[in-house]
Amino acid sequence: MTKVPVQFTLNGREQNEFVDSGSTLLAALRDKLGLYGTKAGCHQGTCGACTVIIDGSPQLSCLTLAERCAGKSVTTLEGLTGNGALHPLQQAFMEGFAAQCGFCTPGMILAAKSLLDRNPSPSRDDVIDAISGNICRCTGYDPIINAILTAAEQLRGARKSA
Amino acid sequence: MIEYRKDYFSDARTDGLTEVGVTRQRSDVLGHVTGKTQYYADRHFAGLLHLKMVRSPHHHARIKSIDVSRALKVPGVVRVLTAKDVPQNIYTILCLIQVEPNDEPVLAFDKVRFKGEQIVAVLAESEQAALAGVAKVKVVYEELPAVFDVEEALKPGAPLVNEYHGRNWFTYEGHHCRRVRFGNVDEGFAAADHVIEEMYQSSPIEHAPTETTGCIVVPDQNERYTCYSNTQALYFTLDNSALILNSPFHKLRLVGGTVGGGFGGKVDVITEPIAFLAAMLTRRPVKYEYSRAEEMQVSSPRAAERIYIKDGVAKDGRILARQVRLYVDAGAYSRHSPYGTTKAAAHMPGPYTIPNVWVDCHCVYTNRTPSSAMRGFGVTIGDFALEVQMDKLARLIGMDPMEFRILNAYRDGDMKAHQKEVDGAALVECVQAASDLANWPIAGRYRAMSSQKREG
Missing domain, CATH: 3.90.1170.50 (Aldehyde oxidase/xanthine dehydrogenase, a/b hammerhead)
Structure with a gap:
């Protein structure tokens, strides 16, 4: 299989990889780089478990060719804060019972992170819209929506006091 | 918002339990939110x-x-x-x-x-x-030829699905279905003011x-x-x-x-x-x-069920007889369905004291995807059928549906259709609390009833 060199930014650090031409970013993250925080739920772009942030927007890594990430910046759950501390979204998910089996959680948190980066004061409907591509089979969504709104409030407070 | 009421049965509590009502974080949640929880596939093996x-x-x-x-x-x-x-x-x-x-x-x-x-x-x-x-x-x-319907599968001449059983149903200790017999339903129906029979059914549900x-x-x-x-x-x-x-x-x-x-x-x-x-x-x-x-x-869904419930009810609200025919679609193989069908039989006639009960629960083989376990399997669909039936009965005799349930609910000491004495009943209090929360007033007579003894 043809190998293609790809240079991109992964969780804030420069990354150089040879990937199989036609292989997905999901496969590169999990099978080549051992970043198992990105989950494979359907391999067909329907469940959102593999969501990562590419140049600021939430993308499905199972439908993204690894070679198309050249020159781009990719953030996975492992790179959410970069300093080992918990992000307010992670804290709110923990405290608000927004994760049960945990399998949708990485994609859910990254979809929410991308929303809050673009819109620090989302309405409930904005939150619902932002996670509409992410399926959760455990929680019934309400705890997740509440956790994202709680985290948004905390981030706004932190920004004000900064 | 969840409200915990510890005043119910407080005199009967000897356990000193303190955890109910206290919020605790999941022990595994830190791993979930950081992506460090290791699912089975989050591993690399050379030569896989x-x-x-x-x-x-x-x-x-x-x-x-x-x-x-x-x-x-x-x-x-x-x-x-x-x-x-x-x-x-x-x-x-x-x-x-x-x-x-x-x-x-x-x-x-x-x-x-x-x-x-x-x-x-x-x-x-x-x-x-x-x-x-x-x-x-x-x-x-x-x-x-294939068969996809439980009642079709039980007819003489239906295609035989599973040769290991030799017939399209699971055999329970020599019987063609799981049975409950209590009192005499024919006498109960004869004594009733109204008799109705309704059919309920569900499709398979994938998790x-x-x-x-x-x-x-x-x-x-x-x-x-x-x-x-x-x-x-x-x-x-x-x-x-x-x-x-x-x-x-x-x-x-x-x-x-x-x-x-x-x-x-x-x-x-x-x-x-x-x-x-x-x-x-x-x-x-x-x-x-x-x-x-x-x-x-191909993964097993919740079984499709078809349930016929025939009830005889008196004008004063007492259910005098309940006859249930329940069919569980096991699909092509047993898996957990013979057990689920037994659970269905154990769950009938619902949490109500009825003097005459007749239940046949059939575990049926068809050429559909084998069904198996799913949250409350054998019980959930039966509860749907039973509670819709309870509403229909209440309407039929012009009774409030909450009061109708309280009147017929199990009381401690009652004999169940399965020949077990009721102990630890709580339905009366649950319905009373639900009527409060729903702002659905019930008459003082029903407010005064208790699960712990049947009123005189």
């Missing part, structure tokens, strides 16, 4: 083989021949497995709790009994090669966990094998794998406990025995993971 399955395109067919020769020529395909490779090919998941006979092949060989049934496993260096190999396996079928069913088996040293699985039933899996493989238990090690959504859908034992066998025969790590399409098509 991928297993993909040749599946039946027919609901019911005789297998005339299986030709794997072209699959073996696909680059990357390492070997194939057929029924001949499985030491004990016929099993049933609950054999260790006396569900019999063994009625399901690990790999089909003479017949397929549902669409998607697994026939040949193809092992290859990559998923793509395994799928290419699957496409090259040639199976010749002779299609057979659709976000993580599909799967496992990885890795050969260790000394002919031992470790299986990383997302099963909800590690010990069923160990038992059945050992029986299917004719292997001592100590050679098989199961690692699990982290499940990306289960809801009962990961209680069957399907992927692990084949992956164990594949690892034994190739001496390489093997991954068998359902695609999303396989999860939807």
